[in-house]
Amino acid sequence: MARFDGKVVLITGIGGGMGREAALRFAAEGAKVVGCDLIADGANETVDLVRAAGGDITNFAPVNLADAGEAQKWIDAAADVHGRIDVLYNNASMPRFGAVDELSIDDWDYVMNNELNLVFYACKAAWPHLKKTAGVIVNVGSIAGTRGVEFMPQNAHGTAKAGVINLTQQLAVEGGSHKIRVVCVSPGFTVTPSTEWLVESGPQPFKDNIARIPLGRVGQPEDIVNAALFLASDEASWITGINLVVDGGGSVLG
Ligand SMILES: NC(=O)c1ccc[n+]([C@@H]2O[C@H](COP(=O)([O-])OP(=O)(O)OC[C@H]3O[C@@H](n4cnc5c(N)ncnc54)[C@H](O)[C@@H]3O)[C@@H](O)[C@H]2O)c1
Numbered sequence: 001m002a003r004f005d006g007k008v009v010l011i012t013g014i015g016g017g018m019g020r021e022a023a024l025r026f027a028a029e030g031a032k033v034v035g036c037d038l039i040a041d042g043a044n045e046t047v048d049l050v051r052a053a054g055g056d057i058t059n060f061a062p063v064n065l066a067d068a069g070e071a072q073k074w075i076d077a078a079a080d081v082h083g084r085i086d087v088l089y090n091n092a093s094m095p096r097f098g099a100v101d102e103l104s105i106d107d108w109d110y111v112m113n114n115e116l117n118l119v120f121y122a123c124k125a126a127w128p129h130l131k132k133t134a135g136v137i138v139n140v141g142s143i144a145g146t147r148g149v150e151f152m153p154q155n156a157h158g159t160a161k162a163g164v165i166n167l168t169q170q171l172a173v174e175g176g177s178h179k180i181r182v183v184c185v186s187p188g189f190t191v192t193p194s195t196e197w198l199v200e201s202g203p204q205p206f207k208d209n210i211a212r213i214p215l216g217r218v219g220q221p222e223d224i225v226n227a228a229l230f231l232a233s234d235e236a237s238w239i240t241g242i243n244l245v246v247d248g249g250g251s252v253l254g
Pocket residue numbers: 012013014015016017018019036037038039042063064065066090091092093094114118140141142143186187188189190191192193194195
């Protein structure tokens with residue numbers, strides 16, 4: 001028996017990076033994956049990769065989860081594919097950065113919509129389905145949600161991710177009586193198509209910061225997905241409301 005045999009796992013943002021890795025790994029562990037992404041091309045490539053590896057995946061793209069109506073439609077359609085939802089993995093997000101005196105109000109609103117609101121919309125739409133299955137929500141936060149840094153003007157991004165972490169805690173309480181578990185994985189710097197340029201061309205304070213990571217390397221998508229697989233599985237059946245930091249120890253540095 002694989003850990004997710006017979007389980008229906010919804011994953012947002014499967015077009016690349018951690019979302020693609022999650023689709024591959026959950027499918028390899030027996031899950032029937034139902035994914036979505038704003039960008040169809042990357043999501044279709046992920047579908048090909050999962051199927052080539054013998055996995056079961058259904059894809060809906062393009063879907064803009066920052067639109068509450070589209071998020072509801074996607075969840076409803078995804079639930080219909082196999083008649084249930086066991087896991088909702090809220091991976092998708094899209095940040096914008098700018099110092100407080102430079103970031104526009106539109107950009108602030110964009111970040112709230114594309115990093116926090118989309119998580120709430122998907123959770124809310126999936127909740128009735130998860131009540132039926134005693135399901136699990138895995139949210140993706142960030143170490144940005146619990147600190148400030150000098151190398152990235154991440155006021156909106158960090159605030160949104162702090163919201164994701166707290167939403168996880170509150171939904172864990174609200175879900176307890178339904179046996180719904182709600183957990184959060186907070187990555188440190190992880191190499192994905194969106195971030196790989198920083199390794200070569202990032203500002204020096206950023207390079208200095210990653211050079212100090214106690215475990216001596218930056219993250220890879222599998223580091224994050226390994227944690228998500230555990231938290232979504234029955235092995236974590238007495239874990240809820242947690243924010244599991246996966247960052248090589250970087251965020252405990254003074
Ligand atoms: N990479 C890192 O260093 C890092 C660090 C901390 C947290 N995270 C978080 O991990 C998660 C994955 O990061 P990644 O680097 O793999 O991201 P990524 O940018 O490579 O992939 C995100 C995917 O989400 C999709 N997406 C974005 N907005 C969407 C929307 N409104 N509707 C539907 N799909 C949408 C994108 O099209 C993309 O395919 C994100 O939540 C991110 O904030 C990443």
